[in-house]
Amino acid sequence: MKVHKITGKDMHEALERAQKMHGSNAVVLGQSETEGGVALAVTTTAPVSRTELERMRRRADELFRDITCEEDVTVDARPSEMEERLLSNGCTPGFAAVAAREASALQGRHPLDAAAEVLGARLEVSHLPKMQGTTRVLALLGSSGTGKTLSLAKLGARFVRAGRQIGVAALTDERPGAMTPLMAYGELLGTGVTCFGPLDELTAEKIGAPELEAVLLDTSGHIEDDIKRLSLLAEELSSKGAILDVQLVLSANQQAEAWAALFEAASVLPIGGCIVTKLDETTRPGAVLEAIAEENLAVSFISAGSDLARDLVRASPDVFADLFLRGRAS
Ligand SMILES: Nc1nc2c(ncn2[C@@H]2O[C@H](COP(=O)(O)OP(=O)(O)OP(=O)(O)O)[C@@H](O)[C@H]2O)c(=O)[nH]1
Ligand SMILES: [Mg+2]
Numbered sequence: 355m356k357v358h359k360i361t362g363k364d365m366h367e368a369l370e371r372a373q374k375m376h377g378s379n380a381v382v383l384g385q386s387e388t389e390g391g392v393a394l395a396v397t398t399t400a401p402v403s404r405t406e407l408e409r410m411r412r413r414a415d416e417l418f419r420d421i422t423c424e425e426d427v428t429v430d431a432r433p434s435e436m437e438e439r440l441l442s443n444g445c446t447p448g449f450a451a452v453a454a455r456e457a458s459a460l461q462g463r464h465p466l467d468a469a470a471e472v473l474g475a476r477l478e479v480s481h482l483p484k485m486q487g488t489t490r491v492l493a494l495l496g497s498s499g500t501g502k503t504l505s506l507a508k509l510g511a512r513f514v515r516a517g518r519q520i521g522v523a524a525l526t527d528e529r530p531g532a533m534t535p536l537m538a539y540g541e542l543l544g545t546g547v548t549c550f551g552p553l554d555e556l557t558a559e560k561i562g563a564p565e566l567e568a569v570l571l572d573t574s575g576h577i578e579d580d581i582k583r584l585s586l587l588a589e590e591l592s593s594k595g596a597i598l599d600v601q602l603v604l605s606a607n608q609q610a611e612a613w614a615a616l617f618e619a620a621s622v623l624p625i626g627g628c629i630v631t632k633l634d635e636t637t638r639p640g641a642v643l644e645a646i647a648e649e650n651l652a653v654s655f656i657s658a659g660s661d662l663a664r665d666l667v668r669a670s671p672d673v674f675a676d677l678f679l680r681g682r683a684s
Contacts (some may be wrong), residue, residue, distance in 0.1 A: 356398070357397050357410055357413045357414055357417065358375070358376060358396050359393055359395055359414075360372045362391055362394075363390060363392075364392060364393055365392050366384075368391070368393065375501075380397070380398050381400060382394050383395045383411055383414040384415065391528070394616030395413070395414030395417055403578075404455075408447045409433060409451070411498070412447070424672060432595060435465065435466075436453070436454045436457055436465065436679070437453075439469075439679050440678060442638075443637075443639060443640035443678060444637075444638025444639060444640035444641035444644070445641065446484035447680070449640075449644050449647075453469070453476070460472070466679070473674055473678040473679065474670075474671025476673060476678075477643060478627075479654070479670060479671070480653060482599070482620075482626070484518070484567065488597060489562065489566055489568065489581065489597075490599050491523075491561060491568075491598050492509070492570050493571040493573060493584055493587075493600045493601065495577070495581070495584065496573075496575070496605070497612060498576075499575070500608070500632075501574055501629075501632060502572055502573060504662075504669050505629050505631060505666065506539070506572050506612060508657065508663075508665065509655070510545065511622065511662055511663060513568060513650060514543050514544070514545075515525050519567045520545060520567065521544060521562040521566045521569040522536070522539070522543065522548070522571075523571045524536055524548070524572040524573070525550050525556075525571065525580055526552075526574060527573070527576055527579070528551055532574070533547070548560065550583075552579070558593075558596055561587075563594055563595075564595065575640070577619050578619065584600060584623055599624065600620065600625050601625075601626055601628065602627075603631060604616065604628055604629070604630050604645075605630075605631050605635075606641075606642045607632050607636045613645045628651055628654065629655045629656070629657065630642055630655075631656075632657070633658040634659050637681060638681075643678060653669040655667065655669055656669055656677075656683060658682070659682060
């Protein structure tokens with residue numbers, strides 16, 4: 355698939371030249387005024403998909419932008435291997451094109467090494483360092499069924515293994531049976547669970563500050579209610595020298611609209627990072643990573659399975675590059 359730039363002193367002449375050079379099947383992708391008249395971007399290969407049409411249009415824009423470029427030039431609009439991989443792993447054409455351009459500008463590397471370097475740096479890694487003398491309340495916020503409770507249990511297991519002194523608490527909605535899994539995890543971790551019902555007062559003391567180093571706080575999955583309660587908790591904790599660190603739990607197999615709604619609603623809270631779950635249940639992990647990168651949010655952990663000990667992996671540039679380019683974390 356090629357995109358050609360044709361110029362003429364006016365539209366009529368440019369169209370005539372396009373037809374003469376590329377036949378009557380030539381399709382005009384775009385037009386632009388030039389100093390000497392008008393420029394057209396044309397192709398003779400009909401795009402097979404919307405994505406391909408978008409890519410061709412972008413190439414046309416590039417041709418128009420480059421005012422020093424000779425007339426009647428042709429550029430190859432075939433996507434690079436990196437772009438192909440990003441598109442098939444769920445990224446948008448715009449994201450793929452910009453990343454590919456940045457990678458091709460890196461000199462002296464194998465193209466895939468350059469791609470990994472660019473993509474690994476697309477997202478920040480969120481760290482959860484120990485804070486001497488301050489309780490960090492890590493609240494897991496996300497819509498129902500995204501994996502909040504299981505991620506909390508996996509995180510808890512990591513903290514306990516590392517000898518860190520933690521507590522477990524939950525904002526509950528009083529659904530019968532909703533707390534059963536978390537109660538079982540609390541027993542397994544040896545922490546128990548402090549539950550806060552919709553009418554219970556949330557205080558720093560009740561949640562475990564300042565004694566505990568960290569408290570893992572599960573939420574109910576009713577985003578609006580959870581956010582209201584977490585906003586009050588943020589104020590309460592900061593007045594007592596503790597901090598609230600909200601981790602957004604995003605399931606990789608959700609629709610982009612669900613992630614966007616969560617980002618928007620949670621923007622009033624202190625967001626420390628994101629936990630991406632269910633990466634084993636999508637073939638397009640690039641979509642959720644791109645959505646997080648667009649929000650300038652960091653990622654703390656990723657999850658690709660329900661094994662308590664094995665399936666929570668620390669985020670890193672290598673993990674991001676693998677997900678973008680290979681569609682899975684190695
Ligand atoms: N395959 C897979 N399953 C997961 C993953 N994370 C969680 N699950 C499963 O997803 C289901 C929901 O997980 P929960 O942790 O209960 O989700 P939740 O967000 O707490 O759900 P609610 O409390 O109802 O809002 C469970 O069956 C988990 O085992 C993952 O990374 N991969
Ligand atoms: Mg839950």
